[in-house]
Structures are given as structure tokens and as C-alpha cells.
Amino acid sequence: MSTAAPSRPRTRATVIEQRPLRNPDIGSPQVMTRRGWWLIVLNFLVPGSAQVLAGDRRLGRFGLGATLALWTVLVLVALGAVLMPSQTFAIATGAFIPDFLAWLRWVPLTLVQVAAVGYAVLWIVLTIDTLRLVRLVRTGRLARFAIAVVSIVLLVLSGSGAAWAAQAAGTTRDAFADLFGQSAAVVPPSDGYYNILLLGADSGEGRDSMRYDSISVVSINAETGATTITGIPRDMPHFPFAPGPMQDKYPNGHQGVANATCGWGSGINQLRTEVEVCQDGDALYPDARSAGSTPAVEATKDAAEGILGIQIPYYVFIDMHGFAALVDALGGVDITVEQRLPKGGGPAYSGQPAEDWAIGWIEAGPQHMDGDTAQWYARSRYTTSDFDRMKRQRVLQEAILAQSTPQNVLTRFQDVAAAGTAIVETDLPQGLIAPTLVDLALKAKEQPVTTLELTPEGGIDEYDPDYAYVQQLVQATLHPPAATEDPAS
Known part of the structure; x- marks a missing residue:
């Protein structure tokens, strides 16, 4: 009958060998230095693990739980961004919340912001506790300084990421709320399209006579996302209005006014001044401001609808x-x-050469334009016609769309959001932005933008347009005849 060998008594040396992170040989600087580096790396890669292995297990379990929860959320968000980007955006911005609870749409991103700040604070606590566990005075002389510096650098890196996430969440929430109306009703697509009036003008102080320099309509196919931009000349005359107060005032087409206060001529770009300076715009459109619009914009919508023969429920104004x-x-x-x-602002007198008044030049050929150059590219008109300027504005719109990739917007998010809220006004409702328009925008990225300019080159008489022909042209562009299959094939 055999007997079991006597068990080896558990000495302190045995414990040190089996659990060197929790019970190290504090008399060995080499061991303590190796242990210190391990704890610092573990704290950075898996916050909470250093405490589980070498310190307060309760704090460590809490840190590990928070870390695993964060990783789970990040993985789900990444999968959502790849597989269901528009739905993920809708959840993040609260656009999925019904209109009668629209005041709660700030909650999701606020929770993200609070969670990011909370995790950053937890990481700081865990890092400080990890440095305590390292016992710097027991490590090698050079390692004391190196471990401390690396810990601070890693903390700054991780804390900066959490701080950026918190700031991005807050910026997104505020920008979304500032830009898009919470109570505006979502209008279903008209004849298969979401149509948006796009206006551009200067709105600086003292611009009572401000007129829209750029007028176009963006039509987005509600199924494919295919985008068509129709440019309306700003001086297009004697245009009809869609049914409404302006049609009642001008049943035979816009006749305009002829004085310095209200503008000259009957061009569509005169409407802002005419309606808001020389008429009681609020009486004409009493519900405009409460819906996030203005009487001038509503009058211009009615004009664009009368010209193009399509419904245009929304607008975007770019300052x-x-x-x-x-x-x-x-x-x-x-x-x-x-x-x-x-x-430059143009000649001081008729016939003055551009070389005398120009403050600079945009040279022909490929250009990478900054904001100032792009602005002059869109506005310059004294050496070309208004129709040339319309084409350039459309080229610039397409270039901005091409530049607005998800990757580019994400890396420059703070600047883009700040610039957008400062220069854009719109009555687009939050409930339409996500997931509908976000989803269509992603589809549109894969397709070319179609442009339609209502200019003499397109067969439009600039002095006496045939509006019935214009509407036929718009319909043919938005709804091209389906290709018929060759019976012989």
C-alpha cells in the first residue's frame, strides 16, 4: 500500500512564485520593475484588470465591467454604422422618437456624453490606483521615472479619446437641435421625390435689400436617392405662383415693383425684399415663422412651385x-x-477694366480652393454672365457633396458642425433627416448628380420664358421615359 508524498508547505516564497503580481518579491528591483510595466500596460489595454490581479478586486471588477460594457457598445455601434448606418444615426440623434415626444430627442446623445465623461473619470481613478500598486520606490531607479511618464502619456491619450467622444456627442446633439425643427411635420414625397428649395445670399447687418443670389431646387428620388439640381435664374421674370396668397395677388404672373425701396423688375430674387420690406409678409404667411420658415421663403417656395410645377415643402438657406x-x-x-x-466687388464705373478693381484672380485650371476662393468662384460675375455663374454654383455644390464623405466629416466633425449651424437655416424636420434623408444621401453617393439649368442654352427665353415648356422639361428630367426592350433581342 503506497502512501501519498507529503505536501510541500506553503511558504511566502511559494506564494511569490505563484502570484508575483499580487505578492511580488519587493526586495528585487528587477521583479518590481517588470511587474510595474505589466500593471501599466494592463491598465491601458484592459482598465480594471490591474486591480483584479494586484489590488482592490471590487474596484477592478467594476472597472472591468465598465470596460466590457464600453467595448460591447462600440462593437454594436460599429456594426450598426456598417450594416444599418441611417438607422444607427436615427437612434443616436433620437430621430426615432415620435413627434409628440420630440422634447426627449436630446436623451440618447446626452447619455453618450455622460457615459464618456464617467468612463474618463474612472480611467483616471484606475490609473492613479495602478501607480500606487506599482510601488515606484521599489522599482529600478530609471524605471521609476519612465513608468510614471508612460502612465501619464497613456492616460492623456485615453482621456483625450473619451473627452473627444463626449464633446462630439454634445456637438451633434446641439447642432441637430439648432438646425432641424423638432415640431415640423414630415411631408411624404411628392410624385416620388423629396424637393428642397436651396437659397444662397448674404445676410449681414444692414442688408434690408438682401436678395437671393442663388436659387435652385434639389430633388431627391425617394427610392434610389438619385439627386437632381434645377437652377432657377435669379432674374427669371413674370413667373407664375402656386396656389396661395401670392397667386391671389398676382393671378397673371409676378409683375414686380419699380422703386428703389422694394427692388426693380419682376425677377424671382426680388421677392424677399418685396414681401418682407414693402408688404406685410406676416399677414400673407401667418404660419411661416412658427414652422421655422419666413414669409420671404414661403413666397419663393410658391414661385419655384409655380415655375417648376412640383411641390416644394422644405427649404435650406445658406448664408x-x-x-x-x-x-x-x-x-x-x-x-x-x-x-x-x-x-472683388465689381467696377466703379461702366467699362472699368477688371485689372483695375480686382483684388485677386482665380486662375484657370485645376484648383484646390479654400473657403474664400470658393466663395468668389461662386459669386464672380462681372466678366461672365449670370448663367455662367449659375453653372459655377452648381459645380461648387457638387464638389462640396463629393468632399462631404463620412470619413472627412467625422475627422473634421467639430469644425463642420460649428460652420453648419452658423450659416444654415432650414425647416427640414428631424423626423425626415434620419433615417430617411441619411439613407438616401448614402445611396446618392454612388450616383452622379443630374443638373438642369433653366437658361437660354436649355432652350429657355430669358426675357419671356415658356413656363409650360419649363414644367415639361422638369417632368422629363425627373421622370425619364423607361427604356423599351427591343422585341427582336
Whole structure:
């Protein structure tokens, strides 16, 4: 009958050998230095693990739980961004919350912001506790300084990431709330399209006579995301209105006014001044301001609907005075300039050469434009026609769309959001932005933008347009005849 060998008594040396992180040989600087580096690395890679292995297990378990929860959320967000980007955006911004609870749409991103700040604070606590566990005075002389510096650097890196996430969440929440109306009703697509009036002008102080320099309509196919931009000449005359107060006032088409206060002529760009300076716009459109619009915008919507023959429920106004900031926030735009263009306010007298008044030039050829150059590219008109300027504005719009990739917007998010809220006004409702328009925008990235300019080159008489023909042209562009299959094939 055999007998079991006597068990080896558990001495302090045995404990040290089996659990060197929790019970190290404090008399060996080499062991303590190795242990210190391990704890610092573990704290950075898996916050909470250093405490579980060598310190307060309760604090460590809490840190590990928070870390695993964070990793789980990040993985789910990453999968959502790849597989369901529009739905993920809708959840993050609260756009999925019904309109009668719209005041709660700030909650999701606020929770993200609070969680990011809380995790950053927890990481700081864990790092300080890890340095306590390292016992720097027991490590090698050089290692004491190195471990402390590396710990601080890693803490700054991790804390900066958490701080950026918290700031991005807050910026997104505030920008979304500032830009898009919470109570505006979502209008279903009209004849298969979401149509948005796009206006551009300067809105600086003292601009009572401000007129829209750029007028176009963006039509987004509700199924495919295919985008068509229709440019309306700002001086288009005697246009009809869609049913409404302006049609009641001008049943036979806009006749305009002829005085210095209200503007000259009957061009569509005169409507802002006419409606808001020389008429009681609030009486004409009493519900405009409560819906996030203005009487001038509503009158221009009615004009654009009358011209194009389509329903246009929404608008986006871009303040060209601050437009350069958005281009700079995107890192500039790439455009091939067809002809040399002057910068500047124009000649002081008729016939003055551009060389005498230009403050600079945009040279022909490929250009990477900053915001200031892009702004002058869109506005320069004294050496070209208004129709040339319309084309350039459309080229610039397409260049900005091309530059607004998810990756670019994400890396420059803070600047883009700040610039956007400063220069953009719109009545687009939050409930339409996500997931609908976000999803369509992702689809549109894969397709070319179609442009339609209502200019003489397109067969439009600039002095006496045939509006019935214009509407036929718009319909043919938005709803091209389906290709018929060859019976012989």
C-alpha cells in the first residue's frame, strides 16, 4: 500500500512564485520593475484588470465591467454604422422618437456624453490606483521615472479619446437641435421625390435689400436617392405662383415693383425684399415663422412651385457671408476652373477694366480652393454672365457633396458642425433627416448628380420664358421615359 508524498508547505516564497503580481518579491528591483510595466500596460489595454490581479478586486471588477460594457457598445455601434448606418444615426440623434415626444430627442446623445465623461473619470481613478500598486520606490531607479511618464502619456491619450467622444456627442446633439425643427411635420414625397428649395445670399447687418443670389431646387428620388439640381435664374421674370396668397395677388404672373425701396423688375430674387420690406409678409404667411420658415421663403417656395410645377415643402438657406467657413471645415474643395475669374466687388464705373478693381484672380485650371476662393468662384460675375455663374454654383455644390464623405466629416466633425449651424437655416424636420434623408444621401453617393439649368442654352427665353415648356422639361428630367426592350433581342 503506497502512501501519498507529503505536501510541500506553503511558504511566502511559494506564494511569490505563484502570484508575483499580487505578492511580488519587493526586495528585487528587477521583479518590481517588470511587474510595474505589466500593471501599466494592463491598465491601458484592459482598465480594471490591474486591480483584479494586484489590488482592490471590487474596484477592478467594476472597472472591468465598465470596460466590457464600453467595448460591447462600440462593437454594436460599429456594426450598426456598417450594416444599418441611417438607422444607427436615427437612434443616436433620437430621430426615432415620435413627434409628440420630440422634447426627449436630446436623451440618447446626452447619455453618450455622460457615459464618456464617467468612463474618463474612472480611467483616471484606475490609473492613479495602478501607480500606487506599482510601488515606484521599489522599482529600478530609471524605471521609476519612465513608468510614471508612460502612465501619464497613456492616460492623456485615453482621456483625450473619451473627452473627444463626449464633446462630439454634445456637438451633434446641439447642432441637430439648432438646425432641424423638432415640431415640423414630415411631408411624404411628392410624385416620388423629396424637393428642397436651396437659397444662397448674404445676410449681414444692414442688408434690408438682401436678395437671393442663388436659387435652385434639389430633388431627391425617394427610392434610389438619385439627386437632381434645377437652377432657377435669379432674374427669371413674370413667373407664375402656386396656389396661395401670392397667386391671389398676382393671378397673371409676378409683375414686380419699380422703386428703389422694394427692388426693380419682376425677377424671382426680388421677392424677399418685396414681401418682407414693402408688404406685410406676416399677414400673407401667418404660419411661416412658427414652422421655422419666413414669409420671404414661403413666397419663393410658391414661385419655384409655380415655375417648376412640383411641390416644394422644405427649404435650406445658406448664408454666403459665412459660407467660406464650411468649405474650410471640409478641408477645401477641388474644382477645375474653365476661365480666369476676378475677385472683388465689381467696377466703379461702366467699362472699368477688371485689372483695375480686382483684388485677386482665380486662375484657370485645376484648383484646390479654400473657403474664400470658393466663395468668389461662386459669386464672380462681372466678366461672365449670370448663367455662367449659375453653372459655377452648381459645380461648387457638387464638389462640396463629393468632399462631404463620412470619413472627412467625422475627422473634421467639430469644425463642420460649428460652420453648419452658423450659416444654415432650414425647416427640414428631424423626423425626415434620419433615417430617411441619411439613407438616401448614402445611396446618392454612388450616383452622379443630374443638373438642369433653366437658361437660354436649355432652350429657355430669358426675357419671356415658356413656363409650360419649363414644367415639361422638369417632368422629363425627373421622370425619364423607361427604356423599351427591343422585341427582336
